[in-house]
Amino acid sequence: MSHAMGHVPDRERDRAVELVQQAYADGRLGPAELEQRLELALTAASSHELEPVVADLPDEVVRIAATGGRITRTGDWHVPRRLRIESEYGRVRLDLSQAHIPYTRIDIELWLAYGGATITLPPGASANADGVRIGWGKMTCKAAGRQYPGKLHVQITGELPYGRLTIRTARR
Numbered sequence: 001m002s003h004a005m006g007h008v009p010d011r012e013r014d015r016a017v018e019l020v021q022q023a024y025a026d027g028r029l030g031p032a033e034l035e036q037r038l039e040l041a042l043t044a045a046s047s048h049e050l051e052p053v054v055a056d057l058p059d060e061v062v063r064i065a066a067t068g069g070r071i072t073r074t075g076d077w078h079v080p081r082r083l084r085i086e087s088e089y090g091r092v093r094l095d096l097s098q099a100h101i102p103y104t105r106i107d108i109e110l111w112l113a114y115g116g117a118t119i120t121l122p123p124g125a126s127a128n129a130d131g132v133r134i135g136w137g138k139m140t141c142k143a144a145g146r147q148y149p150g151k152l153h154v155q156i157t158g159e160l161p162y163g164r165l166t167i168r169t170a171r172r
Contacts, residue, residue, distance in 0.1 A: 007047070012050060016054045019054045020053065022081060028057070041054075061084050062080035062082065062083050062084070063086070065086040065087070066090050067089065067090070068090050074095040074098075076100060079099045079100065081107065082106070082109075083108045084111070085111065085117075088114065089114050091116055091117070092112065092115060092116070092117040093120075095170075096119070097122045104151065104153060105147075105154075110156065110157075112160045116163035117160065117165050118166045119165075119168075120169070120170050121143050121170065122169075122170060123170055125151055125154060126152070127141060127143040127145070128155050128156065129156040129157075131156065131158075132156055132159070134159075135161035137162055137163045137164045138164045138165075140168075141166075142167065143167050143168060143169045154167075
């Protein structure tokens with residue numbers, strides 16, 4: 001009988017662990033339940049066994065939408081694990097450098113018809129925007145593409161048919 005961990009894809013296990021830790025951070029689970037679920041997540045031999053660990057935990061997408069006008073988030077704001085931003089004409093400015101981010105990885109979806117976006121990362125963070133489709137616009141990414149252990153990694157997807165996307169890292 002082998003306890004091979006090979007049956008569950010790493011990213012599924014990682015996601016389960018992340019959701020459990022998040023639920024604990026949000027006050028949805030107590031310390032004992034956190035420990036129990038983490039144990040289950042780490043020892044699950046199949047995706048099937050992993051399922052009940054996170055079945056009741058939300059992995060919700062927080063949506064911010066605007067037609068015109070700016071969407072700005074700056075200073076000390078709570079960044080959700082998954083953020084979806086929809087804007088028709090406005091500019092989007094997300095400054096994560098002083099934000100409260102309880103994860104090592106977040107997903108940001110940008111759906112901007114004509115607007116552009118600027119995303120400022122905290123020092124040491126990395127970003128991957130390969131999943132963004134740019135039409136006539138232009139993308140500039142001055143951040144590291146590879147995640148450093150324990151540092152924030154931002155996965156950016158979506159579409160900017162006409163807008164520009166700028167990703168930069170805050171100066172220390």
